[in-house]
Amino acid sequence: MTLTVRDIAHARAGDKGERVNVSVIAHDSAGYERLLRELSETRVLAAYAPVAHGPVRRYAVPNLLALNFVIENVRGGSVTATTALDIHGKSLSALMLAIPLFGNEPET
Amino acid sequence: MKAGHLRIGSGAGFAGDRWEPAAELVEHGDIDVIAFECLAERTIARETLALLRGSGPGYSPKLEERLRAVLPACAAKGIRIVTNMGAAAPVPAAHAACALAAELDVRDFSCAVLIGDDVRDQLSTRAELTLLESGEPLESILPRMASANAYLGADAVAEAMASGALAVITGRIADPSLFVGPMLHAFGWSYDDYAKLAQATAAGHLLECAGQVTGGYFADPGVKDVADLARLGFPFADITPTGEVTIGKLTDAGGRVDVATCSEQLLYEIDDPGAYITPDCVLDMGGISLRQSAPDRVQVSGARAAPRTSSYKVSVGYFDGYLGEGQLSYGGPNAVARARLAGEIVKQRLALRGFAFDDLRIDLIGLDSLHGPAEGRPEPYEVRLRVAGKTENRAAAEAVGWEVAALYTNGPSGGAGDFSSVREILAVQSVLLARDLVPTRIKLIETR
Numbered sequence: 001m002t003l004t005v006r007d008i009a010h011a012r013a014g015d016k017g018e019r020v021n022v023s024v025i026a027h028d029s030a031g032y033e034r035l036l037r038e039l040s041e042t043r044v045l046a047a048y049a050p051v052a053h054g055p056v057r058r059y060a061v062p063n064l065l066a067l068n069f070v071i072e073n074v075r076g077g078s079v080t081a082t083t084a085l086d087i088h089g090k091s092l093s094a095l096m097l098a099i100p101l102f103g104n105e106p107e108t
Numbered sequence: 109m110k111a112g113h114l115r116i117g118s119g120a121g122f123a124g125d126r127w128e129p130a131a132e133l134v135e136h137g138d139i140d141v142i143a144f145e146c147l148a149e150r151t152i153a154r155e156t157l158a159l160l161r162g163s164g165p166g167y168s169p170k171l172e173e174r175l176r177a178v179l180p181a182c183a184a185k186g187i188r189i190v191t192n193m194g195a196a197a198p199v200p201a202a203h204a205a206c207a208l209a210a211e212l213d214v215r216d217f218s219c220a221v222l223i224g225d226d227v228r229d230q231l232s233t234r235a236e237l238t239l240l241e242s243g244e245p246l247e248s249i250l251p252r253m254a255s256a257n258a259y260l261g262a263d264a265v266a267e268a269m270a271s272g273a274l275a276v277i278t279g280r281i282a283d284p285s286l287f288v289g290p291m292l293h294a295f296g297w298s299y300d301d302y303a304k305l306a307q308a309t310a311a312g313h314l315l316e317c318a319g320q321v322t323g324g325y326f327a328d329p330g331v332k333d334v335a336d337l338a339r340l341g342f343p344f345a346d347i348t349p350t351g352e353v354t355i356g357k358l359t360d361a362g363g364r365v366d367v368a369t370c371s372e373q374l375l376y377e378i379d380d381p382g383a384y385i386t387p388d389c390v391l392d393m394g395g396i397s398l399r400q401s402a403p404d405r406v407q408v409s410g411a412r413a414a415p416r417t418s419s420y421k422v423s424v425g426y427f428d429g430y431l432g433e434g435q436l437s438y439g440g441p442n443a444v445a446r447a448r449l450a451g452e453i454v455k456q457r458l459a460l461r462g463f464a465f466d467d468l469r470i471d472l473i474g475l476d477s478l479h480g481p482a483e484g485r486p487e488p489y490e491v492r493l494r495v496a497g498k499t500e501n502r503a504a505a506e507a508v509g510w511e512v513a514a515l516y517t518n519g520p521s522g523g524a525g526d527f528s529s530v531r532e533i534l535a536v537q538s539v540l541l542a543r544d545l546v547p548t549r550i551k552l553i554e555t556r
Contacts, residue, residue, distance in 0.1 A: 006328075006331070010328070010331075010332055010368060010372065011372075012325065012326075012372040012373075012375065012376055014375075014376045014377030014378070015377065016377055016379060017241050017536075017537075017538075018241055019379075021375070021376075021377060021378055021379060023371075023372060023375035023376070023378070025368065025371045025372060025375075050476075050479060050480025050481055050482060051479060051480045059380055059381050059382070061375070061381050061393065061394065063393075063394060063395060063396055063397060063410070064371045064374065064375070064393075064396070064398070065371075066371060066375060068375050068378060068381050070379050070380075075480075083431065083467045083468075083469040083496040083497065083498050084469070084496075085471060085473065085477045085478065085494060085496075086477075086478050090325075091478040091479070092478075092479070094479075095479050
């Protein structure tokens with residue numbers, strides 16, 4: 001079975017106008033190291049390509065075992081003027097959780 | 109203040125929030141202050157327009173109902189109320205609160221109103237300011253401006269609290285500042301004590317969305333379960349005079365407060381976690397440590413802050429056309445293909461009628477409306493067509509829902525359950541305005 005981000009972390013999305021931030025918080029430090037290795041800006045942008053033009057910025061927050069991604073230029077414009085059903089991008093955390101993880105067996 | 113700390117409750121995280129958790133905190137929470145955050149980015153633009161058109165009071169339409177749930181207990185126990193429910197009309201909001209107090213037989217009730225966030229006058233002569241989102245000059249939206257409000261800070265809230273009024277009513281204010289202000293007032297901290305402001309701002313940010321730190325916006329059944337989510341309680345923070353912060357919830361209330369819920373909320377709507385800009389300081393979350401100190405208690409420590417910037421962020425609301433929308437459902441064999449055909453037909457008919465749109469979007473709810481199209485997704489049993497068009501032309505916006513409903517007898521087989529709407533779009537962009545251009549004052553309003 002393919003491991004996904006959801007198996008080692010949780011996430012929350014919030015909006016700031018035409019950008020959305022998605023935090024990814026690992027359940028433990030091994031998970032955090034794995035997120036740090038695998039969740040590059042490029043991979044996250046690829047996962048969000050259907051909903052955002054990018055670019056994507058990544059901030060490491062090791063004290064919270066978290067990465068914070070800021071995804072620019074969400075398609076359809078800002079929260080206040082978009083035609084999208086999800087005007088705030090609130091569902092976009094789930095897209096992060098679905099990203100498959102490569103590499104080895106689950107780190108136990 | 110009891111036991112050497114100040115306890116601030118969070119009574120609402122948005123304009124449409126539930127009432128019961130605030131009443132629960134006031135009745136059983138042993139709190140000193142309750143703050144209600146009810147002003148999303150464009151809410152104030154909407155209320156400003158309502159005021160101009162005479163279609164609303166200009167303050168939060170739910171102010172009376174929300175205060176009714178807590179006012180007698182707050183007055184009896186001396187619990188101070190802080191809220192931005194004043195929206196575009198904080199003085200009338202205070203009069204409404206006083207009238208409600210009189211109706212409820214609450215004696216000696218008064219409101220301190222914070223005035224000065226409305227900066228439409230200042231902006232009207234500063235067309236050259238740059239819009240932070242589009243990079244265009246303010247001039248590009250100035251003729252369509254509906255509202256312009258500066259995000260005021262905790263210093264003004266503390267000043268209002270010093271009046272002694274039970275309630276502080278504001279318009280636009282930075283969300284964390286609603287909570288930082290009472291701390292400044294209670295402890296007499298200097299507004300330049302950034303170590304304290306950092307801890308206070310971290311606490312305010314954790315509290316500002318109410319239930320989002322106690323287990324709301326969190327549950328993923330089987331993976332991240334939240335006990336008794338139906339009775340989700342709202343949070344409080346205990347703050348000591350030295351700036352120690354503990355987030356908690358009432359034992360009997362539903363929800364959970366732990367490192368996971370606090371971590372999610374700390375990073376909620378954050379850009380660079382090393383530089384979260386508020387009117388009070390620039391918070392650096394890089395040193396923050398969250399520790400479970402007891403069941404449903406999380407201790408927050410290590411927040412750092414750089415000095416506040418020299419300007420206020422101003423949120424400018426402006427009229428940006430109309431959004432027309434229509435929906436219709438399809439189910440059973442070939443539902444997706446029928447819905448796709450239906451969407452294509454609506455698009456063609458709108459074009460044949462000569463309507464143009466800045467953006468015309470076709471979604472299949474159940475398949476691609478939230479996360480866009482992707483290869484390899486299984487076809488759902490039923491889908492809901494959604495067509496949404498943004499345009500300056502109201503007639504074009506109305507035509508969207510009309511053409512979707514017309515699919516009943518003029519489209520593919522089996523369309524069901526139509527819905528349509530047209531709404532005015534109030535968009536929001538931001539500018540920065542020098543602090544000295546935004547004078548504030550406090551107006552005291554008492555029960556007559």
